[in-house]
Amino acid sequence: MTTRYLEIRQGVLSKNDRLAAELRERFARAGLLVANLVSSPGAGKTALLERLLAELRAAGWRVAALVGDLQTDNDARRLARSGAPVRQITTDGMCHLEADLVTDKLADWDLGALDFLFIENVGNLVCPTWYDLGEDIRVVLLSVTEGEDKPLKYPVMFNSSDVAVITKLDLAAACECDLAMLRENIRSVQPGARIFETSARTGAGLAELTAFLVQQRLAKQNGR
């Protein structure tokens, strides 16, 4: 019996990373932009997506969504009203989506027939952080009702996101939300984040967010 050292040098989540890399390649071949939406439960991911799907479709883009939840297909049914193809991933208790669940759900989808795919993750600001789903952009949402210091409480998730979307802007005054401080706290943990302020109810900020997504989609198509 001999003892020896074996160098490994790989991420702990190498299996998920490998599957995510395969997904990313598949998305690139199909030329579609994929966004992974993360937030705490109730921040308004589904409400924002309802608006985004409708607006992008109205502008002629081909959009689809995958929705993750622990239980129920309520969100998928809500989103399907937009007319876009929507599939629910029910994780049956698991608190985040992993690349293999996305791979399974997309197995028989013709991705070439899409321009945008939105993946609504399970509401959770911790565990989805580690699981790459092959997305082009990770979008973290936080509502004005959650407190200005949320980014400081969940720096790992905010730091892993490319875009931060402040939601429920119409409630900001009622909640006495200090938006300047909220933005400052987002920048503090993720200086590179693009920040959007939106309200799915009034439609505020949606045009800017939609324009940004379209620009990202075109940049991807043109090889950045």
Place this chain on the structure above:
Amino acid sequence: MHELAIASSLVESVQSAARQAGAGRVTQVFLRLGALSGVSKEALLFSYDVATHGTLLEGSRLIIEDVPLAIYCESCRVEVRLPGIQSLRCPRCGQLSPHIRQGKELEIVGIEIEVEDAMKEAI
């Protein structure tokens, strides 16, 4: 306790590498854990014992190297360590930096394995 899921993935990755190398047993696992990895060292160590049970890693030691968060500050033109993870602001000049140089690691560096001598000759 999300560290149990992380520990299970760790065991899966290590076990597959150890099997490929013909190991009969894994005795030590060396891990780098960044301050901004989001993983709690204590919880991971606790989960490790549970996750390794009944595997090639059972009874092995998990050795964790803590990696502090460091950014590159463009105005100071130096790499600086940060005292916490709530602010990516350079402690010298106060500027925010998006350039993280270290501190997000969740990486298996290597493992110590026991290999049967006959197996070793075959390799």
